[in-house]
Amino acid sequence: MNAPAATRYAEAFGQLDTAAAPPWLAALRTAALAEFNALGFPTTRNEDWHFTSVTPIADRTFRNATSTGAPTAAEILALTVGDASWPRAVFVNGQCDPTLSTLGALTTAGVRVSTLTAAIKDTPEFVADHLGKLATFSAQAFTAFNTAFAQDGLVVHVPRSLVVDLPLHIIHVADAQAAGCMLHPRLLVVAEPLSQFNIVESFVSLNGTEYFTNAVAEISVGDGARLHHHKVQRESTEAFHVGTVQVSQGRNSLFHSFSYASGAALSRTNIYTRLLGEAAETRLNGLYLVDGTQHADHQTWVEHIAPSCASRELYKGILDGHAHGVFNGKVFVDPEAQKTDGKQSNHVLLLSPTARVDAKPQLEIFADDVKCTHGSTVGRLDELALFYMKSRGIGDENSRALLTYAFAADVLETVELDALRNGLERIAFERFTHSTQL
């Protein structure tokens, strides 16, 4: 048996460059490390981790990432989905690389984007007011781990009433130098009231190396603001990925999350949102495509605190080989949250008899005047749809491929950014039809 996490990561913590950290941040990190040490990695006895064993992560001792192979923008863009002209912030092995980043257009548009390191120096009060306030680490081992070790990250501040169509693309790339390392990227987004903004976060790998990404994003969506967050997880299939997105929503706000997961040997994505203001709306959509021995877990948690809020969730998974998918959709309705309208669906397609899925909807409702439904299906392709396609002369193999693609495309339609949706559709199409002509 391994030494406890506490002992194993003490040395790595001591190596961190903390000289520039203000006292409040140093205290936050120390407290986070203490919490991580006390909790250790979750086991499957923890209800939230019942279907996902993180033993492969717990058994290894990852190092701090200290160098990069200096990849070029062209190499990185070739790995990402979306529009290459989008403003971007590029993190290589967890460190922001300003020479690869292009944020000018957003700055001109009025969005304040800076690295965590720069923000701590330039706007210390703003960072102190928000960092760690939404993504609290109490009883959350991975969030504590990230808070203790996050060296760099991005701070995005969208001022009041600012509406920006141009999205921000945050690209997290791991290269060969990331082998054996842990990456703890941190994202803080504050969308002030009535603002509108789009964020795409991509996780990609230049080499098929083994590393551990442990990302945390905390997002505040102000009254009447609309924020779209897209996560595209296409890590190396040797890598481990845990990502938490923690959101709070004000009155009449809209938060739309799209989570795409096709990478990593083992991945866990947490999308948590708290509906704190009346009449707020949440849309959580996702697609996971895994095969081989990959494991992909999504946990969503919608907390209806204020009345008259709506949540809509559609997740789909396509599993092949010996892959294991997990979907745990938690919905909590506070006694005060009357007129809650919640709907959750999770549909899974198993392409092989050895693929496996565990789906667990979890509704805890403490208000009486609410409408909450959930639906879950696990199955194979619809026989009638197959017959319909064949009756038009399309052969068995092509019919199956096309219907499998269609199953995925159905949820990809919820992505509103054209370049991202088209790109993901193309990837899904090629994956299932082995053809490039969509």
Next chain:
Amino acid sequence: MLTIDNLHANAGDKAILKGISLTVNAGEVHAIMGPNGSGKSTLAQVIAGHPGFEVTKGSITYVGQDLLEMDPEVRAQQGVFLAFQYPVEIPGVTNAYFLRSAYNELRKAHGKEEMDPMEFLDLMEQKLKVVDMDPAMLQRSVNAGFSGGEKKRNEILQMAVLEPKLAILDETDSGLDIDALRVVAGGVNALKRPDNATIVVTHYQRLLNHIVPDFVHVLAGGKIVKSGGKELALELEAKGYDWLVGTA
């Protein structure tokens, strides 16, 4: 073109077709009528190769070949087309892509080159006119969110693209208002040629005012209980099915 001989078919353990014999020649229009549950939709689906039915006895010969030996896609490639009573929705696949895939599979089966998307769009422009359909429908997912009338029109559009030798229309009139019925029937008539044949499965006579049959067959209890000319349809309209059903 099509010879059905003493056809028996089951759905699970239940016998639905109990000895159907029927011959359809090129250039002919046959109407299959009958009360609900008589087996007329089953007959249409068995010809197309629906996997939910098992043929237990009898044979179907299509242009000299054993039809029952063919997979559904091969039947389609050989010119058999079924317009579904309940067309299936396929969210995520556009109508344009679906039609082009089907069309190209047909071309491949006949040793022809695939048609590229641009050429295909030109072809579609003509075909859309047959059913008076908005080109915007091509970019929507197959039948997803279509009204009943739009779905039926879409079936006839597929038929116009695939130009089948043997078209089977399964209750294509159900759920259509009179204007949509005219458009759909007009489309079927426009596609009629001396070398193809049509089987119209319907409960009501009204479609047959627009698609005039050469022969009318009444199905009851899984058997053909009466055959005649187009005037038989009018007689059924006036007298109902009860006087025939007793003879099954």
